Amino acid sequence: xxxxxxxxxxxxxxxxxxxxxxxxxxxxxxxxxxxxxxxxxxxxxxxxxxxxxxxxxxxxxxxxxxxxxxxxxxxxxxxxxxxxxxxxxxxxxxxxxxxxxxxxxxxxxxxxxxxxxxxxxxxxxxxxxxxxxxxxxxxxxxxxxxxxxxxxxxxxxxxxxxxxxxxxxxxxxxxxxxxxxxxxxxxxxxxxxxxxxxxxxxxxxxxxxxxxxxxxxxxxxxxxxxxxxxxxxxxxxxxxxxxxxxxxxxxxxxxxxxxxxxxxxxxxxxxxxxxxxxxxxxxxxxxxxxx
Amino acid sequence: xxxxxxxxxxxxxxxxxxxxxxxxxxxxxxxxxxxxxxxxxxxxxxxxxxxxxxxxxxxxxxxxxxxxxxxxxxxxxxxxxxxxxxxxxxxxxxxxxxxxxxxxxxxxxxxxxxxxxxxxxxxxxxxxxxxxxxxxxxxxxxxxxxxxxxxxxxxxxxxxxxxxxxxxxxxxxxxxxxxxxxxxxxxxxxxxxxxxxxxxxxxxxxxxxxxxxxxxxxxxxxxxxxxxxxxxxxxxxxxxxxxxxxxxxxxxxxxxxxxxxxxxxxxxxxxxxxxxxxx
Numbered sequence: 001x002x003x004x005x006x007x008x009x010x011x012x013x014x015x016x017x018x019x020x021x022x023x024x025x026x027x028x029x030x031x032x033x034x035x036x037x038x039x040x041x042x043x044x045x046x047x048x049x050x051x052x053x054x055x056x057x058x059x060x061x062x063x064x065x066x067x068x069x070x071x072x073x074x075x076x077x078x079x080x081x082x083x084x085x086x087x088x089x090x091x092x093x094x095x096x097x098x099x100x101x102x103x104x105x106x107x108x109x110x111x112x113x114x115x116x117x118x119x120x121x122x123x124x125x126x127x128x129x130x131x132x133x134x135x136x137x138x139x140x141x142x143x144x145x146x147x148x149x150x151x152x153x154x155x156x157x158x159x160x161x162x163x164x165x166x167x168x169x170x171x172x173x174x175x176x177x178x179x180x181x182x183x184x185x186x187x188x189x190x191x192x193x194x195x196x197x198x199x200x201x202x203x204x205x206x207x208x209x210x211x212x213x214x215x216x217x218x219x220x221x222x223x224x225x226x227x228x229x230x231x232x233x234x235x236x237x238x239x240x241x242x243x244x245x246x247x248x249x250x251x252x253x254x255x256x257x258x259x260x261x262x263x264x265x266x267x268x269x270x271x272x273x274x275x276x277x278x279x280x281x282x283x284x285x286x287x288x289x290x291x
Numbered sequence: 292x293x294x295x296x297x298x299x300x301x302x303x304x305x306x307x308x309x310x311x312x313x314x315x316x317x318x319x320x321x322x323x324x325x326x327x328x329x330x331x332x333x334x335x336x337x338x339x340x341x342x343x344x345x346x347x348x349x350x351x352x353x354x355x356x357x358x359x360x361x362x363x364x365x366x367x368x369x370x371x372x373x374x375x376x377x378x379x380x381x382x383x384x385x386x387x388x389x390x391x392x393x394x395x396x397x398x399x400x401x402x403x404x405x406x407x408x409x410x411x412x413x414x415x416x417x418x419x420x421x422x423x424x425x426x427x428x429x430x431x432x433x434x435x436x437x438x439x440x441x442x443x444x445x446x447x448x449x450x451x452x453x454x455x456x457x458x459x460x461x462x463x464x465x466x467x468x469x470x471x472x473x474x475x476x477x478x479x480x481x482x483x484x485x486x487x488x489x490x491x492x493x494x495x496x497x498x499x500x501x502x503x504x505x506x507x508x509x510x511x512x513x514x515x516x517x518x519x520x521x522x523x524x525x526x527x528x529x530x531x532x533x534x535x536x537x538x539x540x541x542x543x544x545x546x547x548x549x550x551x552x553x554x555x556x557x558x559x560x561x562x563x564x565x566x567x568x569x570x
Binding site: 012018020041042043047092093147148149171174175176177178179180181204206244245246249250253256257260262263272273275276279280282283 | 331332333334379380427428431432433435436457460461462463464465466467490492526529530531534535537538541542544545547556559560563564566567568
């Protein structure tokens with residue numbers, strides 16, 4: 001299911017002294033089946049854009065098209081509800097939204113709400129728990145006795161239980177320890193590849209963009225300033241610097257190496273593995289042969 | 292480095308209805324003006340330690356001394372004046388209707404005269420780059436901006452010790468860099484003692500000392516370079532190692548012999564250049 005924003009503007013507190021234009025003339029697409037990263041400095045409009053994806057906000061002007069649904073400033077609230085079955089959003093710290101007595105009941109809440117019977121909903125819940133890697137023996141226990149990482153998985157399973165086509169993740173690994181973060185990112189990767197979910201990842205972690213995304217949208221002060229593959233985005237450090245964006249660690253290191261004049265990279269590496277391979281190649285050839 | 296400002300001996304803590312202790316027999320001294328990073332996987336007891344230091348939790352066993360005074364229910368309120376805490380989730384920390392009022396809240400509580408208060412609020416907000424947002428509602432700020440305001444609220448109180456409980460985890464890279472730079476300045480110029488509980492290994496590598504806690508036990512308290520040398524063991528216990536160390540391992544996997552000791556990124560660049568020149 002592809003998503004398209006056209007000439008979208010969004011203004012907070014319009015007509016007051018606090019009026020603030022959060023999105024300006026945004027025209028951009030999120031391709032179907034893609035793993036799209038949305039990056040941008042704090043306050044660049046990422047969260048505002050996200051909230052348009054399932055009708056939590058309506059454009060002030062312009063439109064969002066999701067599959068065959070078009071949302072404009074005059075779309076009725078009732079029609080927005082339909083969108084939420086297609087686009088599931090995992091907000092920051094989703095575990096704060098858990099409330100049920102047991103893990104299964106919590107995950108089953110949304111499908112029940114969307115009209116499934118208790119049995120159907122709980123069956124879906126058990127499947128989703130498995131999908132996010134929750135062990136079966138915790139399903140009938142309280143979600144509040146789980147670790148932070150597991151609680152977050154419960155919350156994500158609850159979103160997946162709505163069977164969305166698009167999974168939107170807003171800084172999904174914030175607060176997890178490095179191991180938990182890696183496991184979580186691998187889980188999303190699996191959902192992307194095996195369940196063919198379109199993933200939209202809002203992140204500040206350029207390494208996650210480099211490792212997982214195949215498409216990148218860069219926002220600045222409410223405007224889209226670039227939309228391309230990560231390799232394209234990270235190939236111009238001057239441009240990134242100008243827009244206050246970081247490089248993936250491996251890419252940054254490669255530029256540092258290149259500055260010494262002893263190493264040269266044809267294509268800038270984005271990940272540790274690519275970097276190590278390039279370096280080893282250079283070491284075997286005895287450094288920059290073109291020098 | 293002066294007298295220890297924090298002295299912890301044989302500290303243990305257990306949450307009710309938990310089978311094992313969250314912290315066991317922990318000993319730690321922190322010198323005045325030090326910058327200490329505390330690392331450990333989720334649930335290792337890092338935050339419990341911070342809460343014990345601030346008297347938010349009462350130990351099962353052991354003692355905590357802050358600036359020479361033992362922490363008890365009688366000394367608690369005086370000791371808290373020495374400590375400013377910034378937590379991970381800024382949404383739980385706001386009390387003011389706008390940014391300026393929020394930063395002023397702690398000062399009002401301490402009965403600081405108005406003139407002085409205005410000045411301190413302004414300085415604190417300027418130091419975190421949020422002065423232009425003084426009149427904004429906190430709800431309208433992004434996560435990173437909120438966290439800077441929370442930090443300003445603490446700076447305005449001028450405590451001796453600042454405890455950051457994963458306070459940079461929600462900032463964007465540039466915001467994080469700014470805050471870390473800010474912490475560095477506060478630590479070096481204003482003599483704040485900084486305890487930073489963090490998963491950001493690059494941040495930890497800038498601290499003077501790194502304390503590693505694993506399942507409630509302090510397993511290491513050393514200079515960053517000595518801690519990061521234990522690369523594989525750190526990763527196994529759910530932690531991370533700096534980028535340079537990971538890269539070194541990747542290169543080692545190709546059968547190239549790499550130096551044993553921990554190299555910073557700069558050190559790694561130098562070593563690679565030497566290697567390539569030699570061959």
